[in-house]
Amino acid sequence: MDLIQLLDQLVQMISNPSVDISFGWMVLGWMYTLGFFIYVMFAVMVIRQIQMMSQTFTTPLRGVLLGFALGHLLVAISIFALSFISLI
């Protein structure tokens, strides 16, 4: 199925709920999961960012920020896993 057919099915799904929309929701589920995966990468980059800047100058708040960023990464991974299980 090419992109135009896919988009056409998505538009039909939105405008006419009686149409079989399972494929459309599956695609949407994949998009959500991909988005959460990109967010996990962002969370990893935040940790790297804090590490890099802490090498430039060290502050007493470094440990707190790193812990916070790690917690943030864990939450991001959990939500990604949950979306993978629930939506796909």
Next chain:
Amino acid sequence: MTATDKSSPKKKDAKDNTFRRKQRPLEDFSQVLRDADVCENPLAAYAPKPAGLKFESQAETERVVMLLRRHPITNIRWVLTAIILSLAPQILQFVPFLDFFPDQYQMFTLLGWYMLIFAYSLENFLSWFFQVNIITDERIIDIDFYSLIFKKVSSAKLDNVEDITSSTGGFLRSLLNYGTVIVQTAATQQEFEFIDVPQPDQVIKLLNELLLEEEQEKLEGRAY
């Protein structure tokens, strides 16, 4: 005393002090630092004598005199934006916006929305926190943090400072006493800007005191 005896104390001093710079306590020559206590708040925007601060290229005998960030009020824009965006789902629930989505998709949409707001807030906070200006008794350092993976560190020796200017304009800046300090140098980067820092007049005063101390060190032969 013999010639040898006369020369041995000098030789001993030369061995001990050749590469050791004779430094005066900071409070001896700086009224700004004399009037200020050690700053232990890691989130302070104006931090004279910051506790526990070290930076990458800091020399062994180099002392950090002040840490500066943008005034906290400069964060009000993204804070308000984040608050308004957080309240958006509560307001939009009166509008049938995503009712055609199944429940689990609505939940993940909401989760994704709040995650985006959190990412926006976190990035803005880190940008504010890590963009600092450091003044030591030897140099001024400007650390700029442009994106997740790009940083720029500029430094100039106090000897190269040629001109210091401060500007405070506008109602909020006058009310909260923050402004921009521009330092002209003879270094590779000719202009250092301390943007929206608190108490710019005190920053200028401190820089002038440090410059005078540098001159004094050269005259007295205490410099490298």
